[in-house]
Amino acid sequence: MTKLATGIDGLDEISNGGLPRGRSTLIAGTAGSGKTVLALQFLYSGVKYFDQPGVLVTFEETPADMMANVASFGWSLEQMVEDEKIAIVDAAPDPSESVVEAGGHDLAGLMARIEGAVRRVNADRVILDAVGALFPQFSDSLLVRRELQRILSGLRELGVTTIINLERVDDEGAVGRFGIEEFVADNVLLMRNRLDMEKRRRTIEILKFRGATHQKGEYPFTIDDRDGVTVLPLSATSLQQSSSETR
Amino acid sequence: MTKLATGIDGLDEISNGGLPRGRSTLIAGTAGSGKTVLALQFLYSGVKYFDQPGVLVTFEETPADMMANVASFGWSLEQMVEDEKIAIVDAAPDPSESVVEAGGHDLAGLMARIEGAVRRVNADRVILDAVGALFPQFSDSLLVRRELQRILSGLRELGVTTIINLERVDDEGAVGRFGIEEFVADNVLLMRNRLDMEKRRRTIEILKFRGATHQKGEYPFTIDDRDGVTVLPLSATSLQQSSSETR
Amino acid sequence: MTKLATGIDGLDEISNGGLPRGRSTLIAGTAGSGKTVLALQFLYSGVKYFDQPGVLVTFEETPADMMANVASFGWSLEQMVEDEKIAIVDAAPDPSESVVEAGGHDLAGLMARIEGAVRRVNADRVILDAVGALFPQFSDSLLVRRELQRILSGLRELGVTTIINLERVDDEGAVGRFGIEEFVADNVLLMRNRLDMEKRRRTIEILKFRGATHQKGEYPFTIDDRDGVTVLPLSATSLQQSSSETR
Amino acid sequence: MTKLATGIDGLDEISNGGLPRGRSTLIAGTAGSGKTVLALQFLYSGVKYFDQPGVLVTFEETPADMMANVASFGWSLEQMVEDEKIAIVDAAPDPSESVVEAGGHDLAGLMARIEGAVRRVNADRVILDAVGALFPQFSDSLLVRRELQRILSGLRELGVTTIINLERVDDEGAVGRFGIEEFVADNVLLMRNRLDMEKRRRTIEILKFRGATHQKGEYPFTIDDRDGVTVLPLSATSLQQSSSETR
Amino acid sequence: MTKLATGIDGLDEISNGGLPRGRSTLIAGTAGSGKTVLALQFLYSGVKYFDQPGVLVTFEETPADMMANVASFGWSLEQMVEDEKIAIVDAAPDPSESVVEAGGHDLAGLMARIEGAVRRVNADRVILDAVGALFPQFSDSLLVRRELQRILSGLRELGVTTIINLERVDDEGAVGRFGIEEFVADNVLLMRNRLDMEKRRRTIEILKFRGATHQKGEYPFTIDDRDGVTVLPLSATSLQQSSSETR
Amino acid sequence: MTKLATGIDGLDEISNGGLPRGRSTLIAGTAGSGKTVLALQFLYSGVKYFDQPGVLVTFEETPADMMANVASFGWSLEQMVEDEKIAIVDAAPDPSESVVEAGGHDLAGLMARIEGAVRRVNADRVILDAVGALFPQFSDSLLVRRELQRILSGLRELGVTTIINLERVDDEGAVGRFGIEEFVADNVLLMRNRLDMEKRRRTIEILKFRGATHQKGEYPFTIDDRDGVTVLPLSATSLQQSSSETR
Ligand SMILES: Nc1ncnc2c1ncn2[C@@H]1O[C@H](COP(=O)(O)OP(=O)(O)OP(=O)(O)O)[C@@H](O)[C@H]1O
Ligand SMILES: Nc1ncnc2c1ncn2[C@@H]1O[C@H](COP(=O)(O)OP(=O)(O)OP(=O)(O)O)[C@@H](O)[C@H]1O
Ligand SMILES: Nc1ncnc2c1ncn2[C@@H]1O[C@H](COP(=O)(O)OP(=O)(O)OP(=O)(O)O)[C@@H](O)[C@H]1O
Ligand SMILES: Nc1ncnc2c1ncn2[C@@H]1O[C@H](COP(=O)(O)OP(=O)(O)OP(=O)(O)O)[C@@H](O)[C@H]1O
Ligand SMILES: Nc1ncnc2c1ncn2[C@@H]1O[C@H](COP(=O)(O)OP(=O)(O)OP(=O)(O)O)[C@@H](O)[C@H]1O
Ligand SMILES: Nc1ncnc2c1ncn2[C@@H]1O[C@H](COP(=O)(O)OP(=O)(O)OP(=O)(O)O)[C@@H](O)[C@H]1O
Ligand SMILES: [Mg+2]
Ligand SMILES: [Mg+2]
Ligand SMILES: [Mg+2]
Ligand SMILES: [Mg+2]
Ligand SMILES: [Mg+2]
Ligand SMILES: [Mg+2]
Secondary structure, X not given: OOEEOOOOOOHHHHOOOOEEOOOEEEEEEOOOOOHHHHHHHHHHHHHHHHXXXXXXXXXXXXXXXXXXHOHHHOOOHHHHHHOOOEEEEEOOOOOOOOOOOOOOOOHHHHHXXXXXXXXXXXXXXXXXXXXXXXXXXXXXXXXXXXXXXHHHHHHHHHOOEEEEEEEOOOOOOOOOOOOOHHHHOOEEEEEEEEEEOOEEEEEEEEXXXXXXXXXXXXXXXXXXXXXXXXXXXXXXXXXXXXXXXXX | OOEEOOOOOOHHHHOOOOEXXXXXXXXXXXXXXXXXXXXXXXXXXXXXXXXXXXXXXXXXXXXXHHHHHOHHHOOOHHHHHHOOOEEEEEOOOOOOOXXXXXXXXXXXXXXXXXXXXXXXXXXXXXXXXXXXXXXXXOOOHHHHHHHHHHHHHHHHHHOOEEEEEEEOOOOOOOOOOOOOHHHHOOEEEEEEEEEEOOEEEEEEEEEEEOOOOOOOXXXXXXXXXXXXXXXXXXXXXXXXXXXXXXX | OOEEOOOOOOHHHHOOOOEEOOOEEEEEEOOOOOHHHHHHXXXXXXHHHHOOOEEEEEOOOOHHHHHHHOHHHOOOHHHHHHOOOEEXXXXXXXXXXXXXXXXXXXXXXXXXXXXXXXXXXXXXEEEEEOHHHHOOOOOOHHHHHHHHHXXXXXXXXXXXXXXXXXXXXXXXXXXXOOOOHHHHOOEEEEEEEEEEOOEEEEEEEEEEEOOOOOOOOEEEEEEEOOOEEEEOOOOHHHHHHHHHHOO | OOEEOOOOOOHHHHOOOOEEXXXXXXXXXXOOOOHHHHHHHHHHHHHHHHOOOEEEEEOOOOHHHHHHHOHHHOOOHHHHHHOOOEEXXXXXXXOOOOXXXXXXXXXXXXHHHHHHHHHHHOOOEEEEEXXXXXXXXXXXXXXXXXXXXXXXXXXXXXXXXXEEEEEOOOOXXXXXXXXXXXXXXXXXXXXXXXXXXXXXXXXXXXXXEOXXXXXXXXXXXXXXXXXXXXXXXXXXXXXXXXXXXXX | OOEEOOOOOOHHHHOOXXXXXXXXXXXXXXXXXXXXXXXXXXXXXXXXXHOOOEEEEEOOOOHHHHHHHOHXXXXXXXXXXXXXXXXXXXXXXXXXXXXXXXXXXXXXXXHHHXXXXXXXXXXXXXXXXXXXXXXXXXXXXXXXXXXXXXXXXXXXXXXXXEEEEEEOOOOOOOOOOOOOHHHHOOEEEEEEEXXXXXXXXXXXXXXXXXXXXXXXXXXXXXXXXOOEEEEOOOOHHHHHHHHHHOO | OOEEOXXXXXXXXHOOOOEEOOOEEEEEEOOOOOXXXXXXXXXXXXXXXXXXXXXXXXXXXXXXXXXXXOHHHOOOHHHHHHOOOEEEEEOOOOOOOOOOOOOOOOHHHHHHHHHHHHHHHOOOEEEEEXXXXXXXXXXXXXXHHHHHHHHHHHHHHHOOEEEXXXXXXXXXXXXXXXXXXXXXXXXXXXXXXXXXXOEEEEEEEEEEEOOOOOOOOEEEEEEEOOOEEEEOOOOHHHHHHHHHHOO
């Protein structure tokens, strides 16, 4: 199992070299936990530092908004789109369309569009942000399982390394709404925005990498307005120990 | 991402300059947590201190009641309505109407009325108070997602900065009833009325600002009968520390 | 926002002068928490000390039983009924009727009867005890919202100050069964019968008064066999402090 | 509100004189908490010490079994049945009958049979053990409310003092399965079989007596093989204090 | 109420003499808690030490497997079957049958087969292991109540002393899946396999014996490979005290 | 009951000799808890150290992926497949097939394929990884019970020793989604990935072995990149004690 270096500070350390190459990694987190920033940083770093083109697939936010939101980090994503280093697939439902068949997303069409985009820019990296809106609430979990399975095997065939963002309502418990998402994916990463004593603390954890080593447990990270996500490759305990030692 | 100063003491500090301009901010809180006071204060301050006209959209309380409720703060909203600085859209269901299609709110009509009001007073600020009554309880979350998405993109096109109040039954857990509201919105603010040892304590937190910095964690605030909402831009911990230092 | 003094010891203090005049206050509490005693005391005190006639609307217990239950306090409610200071609306379902349309309460008819009673005695005060039986369990919360809204706006038009008692299964969590009752009402008061270490302790709290000041947090109260409800306008903490000081 | 002395040691003390006369008291408790022993003791003591005949209504256990179960206490219930001091209404469903209409209990027929039995022995006391089997699981709570209401008002008309036993799955939370039972009844008594550190401890509590005084909180009680239920009219705290004083 | 000595060490002590004779005792416990070993030990001891023949009714495991599983204890159940001291009723559903009417168990047929077996060996003891598979998950609890009631009264008529094993998913909370099993049974025994600090600890508790005395609370027990179940008739507290005294 | 040595370090010790021979053991664990690694190690060790051929049945991951994932351990599974020491049954649903009958898995066909594979390589060991996808979410638990029962008895007839992996959403509570899986299986093993203070800790526990002895409670284990699963046959407490003694 080879890894693809993300170029995100600290993340390549705790993942022992990056994300499993050629596979998908599910990133689950609550609202505002940093999923989108991390995924865009993965795309940006790919083009910038590794000359690996990428594809951005959006389901709800517009691509323009997403790119504007990370402009303050100095990530020139629009330029990269122009330079045909990044291709965009806007899979948001047409707002004028009525929602006759709730969740009746056309998966085959979606996969075809992603494949086209990957071909166009010769992409190595793909991000899907965020797939929560793909499945209606009262769906049979077996059906969701199959759909997700199809998306994953479709992406696998394209040979790209993918990040799939998934919304999560709580920092604890099942990873996804259906209690099956974490089993279907080969790799799962959790981003948490822990609330403790009315203070917030961000952590990132590699829950599983099938067939590969990684560091275990949660690692603190920050999102500041210059560098985006920075992971501290020291566990909380190490931090406490070292800080208590330095006293 | 530019910010629009709210003019509310302390809030502009913890938000690093105000609410994201041209976007919507969802404010979720339990009954009596202060959502309506804060939203009206946002509208009032806009007219009073920044010469920014506003639109008040109501779904349940009558506009007259809402304005009467904050009269004691000396906020002359009725006068502002008269001066055409504030326009009103009363979207409460006609009480005489039967509720044939529960939740069958006419969204397109609503958006048109809001647009008309925005045009009329040339509004910069809009508040919707409160959208809980828009969605029936047993709705498919995917449907609610789409509807909320439509409201948000409609408001985005108007170029206004919006506050959308949302009822929340508990201070913890999912932000909204459907577990998806916090993902659809770009910006989420939480108002809490914490019960601890039979005493109440009000706090406000910026849960997320897509594409912008903000202070993290909960900040105490008060509602007194002269100034409405006042946020203390010191975290609880800082307060405790400083108070323990002054002893 | 003016207040209407209730005449109940301590309650007028923690409410900074009484209940919001001309509006409804929802009182939620578990079985035996004291809702009915408090509401009847509000009615009795109105006639006795302020010469304000009242209307008693019942949904389950018979008016005779309710008045008998507080006879031991020396509250001569039957006499007041005779003197046409108190009018009664018995809205309990006819026991012989079959429950064809569960919850298919005739709201318009109910409002008409209340209005008639208010007119008859020229009432200032109205109590509804208790509205839990009005809504069937599996109802859509949106429907309940509209119905409750109608009751409240009907009462508002009558110009009376109203107490609406609502059953609550637990001292914590959502105020009502549907998770929306506390948002529809302008004013919410909570009566608790806390169980701690196998002992009971009664507390009362003003959760919200729209547009008005009030004391915050829970205050202890007692129901004894002479005076009914007596609220101690000192918070638990003050009590503990003062008691620890007097040691 | 007068009381009817039960003749059960300690219970008459914590209830300030017995159960509210002419009314029903709901007794809720988990399996084995002592509901049936207490109810039969109420019936037995009535005949034995107060010359008050009684009616035993059963819904599941056979009357013979129930009387056999308390024979070891020396309560000669069979003799009392023979002496026409106690009448029996066996309301258990005919086991050979198919359950076509689940829960379609014939309430009117039941009330008629109870009335007949009350007349026959000129009963002052009635016990119903236990009503859990009367209502199917997925019933609308409003329907259950009405049915329970009818039973209660039917018993009220008979002028008897009634105990109604109700099964409860947990010692905490809502009193009954439907979350409405405790509101419909005038009087509620809770029997608990608390599990603490793998030891059991029995307590009894008067949750509410409408229109009457009573001691508050939980009181320990025992069931031994000579006297049945014996309530210790000292609260746990008093016990602890006195025991710590006697050290 | 007479008791039937089980012959299981310690159990006869905490039950003050054994299981209520001629009645059924429900034994509920999680997977692996020891229900089957205890029930077979009850059967084996009956034949071995009291010359009381028995009937083994199985619903899922094959009788052969069950007997093989306890062979290591030296319990020669197969021999006893041969000697016509134990009769077997294999009530497992025919695996080739399709599950047309889920849960549509033929209760009358089952009772007839049990009766035949009891007659054949002149049984005093019967065990049913385990009844969880008898009732479909989404059944009306009232229906389950009636079915269980029928099984119990059928067994009662046979004059045998019965153990009925019931699966339980959690060591706390309601005894059975439907929240009614513990009320229908006359006698309930709980076997727990407590997990504390990653260690397991087995306890047994008599939750209720209608009409009979018993020791209260949980008692530790072991399953070793020579004697099967051995109950320590000392409560955990006594054990701790005595052990701390012997220090 | 004889045991089949697994060849996995430490596991044979805590299981007192290995897995019950000729039976199935259910292994339940959350995503990434190590179920697949352990099962493949069981297969690999069988061929390598005991000359026991095996069958790998997959339901979701492709066999190629699974074998690639453990290649880094030096387990030459592909070679073993070539040498006809391991046979493969790929039971993943055909991705092109539509999911008409959700969960309508063809069990008979599956069993026939497994039997064929067992015959082909003359297998002693079989693993099924993982059966969660076999049952739709809203299925009747009774139906799932029967299906699982059929799989288990089919495997029993083949005379093989089987591991069945089962997904579990939480480390606590019911073992499987339907609350019945742990009762149907003869043997249950739990793999946990405990999160404590933001650190992860892996433990393995034998919850039950019908008819056989085993060590109780949780034992720590590791997955490193050379040896796969290694169980530490010392309980956490022993470890702590010994480590504190060695200080
Ligand atoms: N440009 C920025 N400058 C500084 N901080 C930022 C910036 N963009 C995002 N953040 C921080 O990151 C948070 C949101 O990150 P992000 O949008 O990646 O979350 P997310 O997990 O994708 O949330 P959602 O599920 O709601 O889409 C913001 O709340 C803010 O605190
Ligand atoms: N005019 C006022 N003077 C003083 N305090 C006030 C005033 N208006 C409101 N408050 C305080 O603010 C609280 C309610 O605030 P607000 O109505 O904004 O809450 P909310 O979050 O909108 O609640 P809801 O969801 O029920 O509408 C009141 O309970 C009161 O404590
Ligand atoms: N006349 C009285 N004398 C003394 N105490 C009384 C009297 N009436 C009521 N109480 C006390 O008040 C409690 C019940 O009060 P009340 O009937 O007001 O409760 P509630 O909240 O209306 O309950 P429910 O929801 O069941 O109607 C009784 O349990 C008792 O402790
Ligand atoms: N004759 C008796 N002698 C001694 N103790 C008894 C006797 N009868 C009952 N008990 C004790 O009382 C407990 C059961 O009491 P009882 O049958 O009244 O409970 P219950 O609340 O009616 O339970 P259920 O809801 O299951 O009917 C028994 O478990 C036992 O501990
Ligand atoms: N080749 C490997 N080298 C090192 N560690 C590995 C290797 N394969 C797996 N692991 C570790 O084992 C974990 C996953 O193990 P495994 O795939 O057996 O889990 P699982 O219980 O089968 O999960 P799932 O239910 O998601 O299939 C990985 O997250 C990783 O930590
Ligand atoms: N022959 C035996 N030798 C030693 N221990 C045994 C033996 N049989 C069972 N055990 C122990 O007893 C446990 C299982 O007991 P048993 O089968 O009675 O549980 P159960 O409650 O019937 O479980 P289930 O509900 O899964 O049938 C085993 O996990 C093992 O620890
Ligand atoms: Mg995002
Ligand atoms: Mg409001
Ligand atoms: Mg009341
Ligand atoms: Mg009973
Ligand atoms: Mg068993
Ligand atoms: Mg796996």
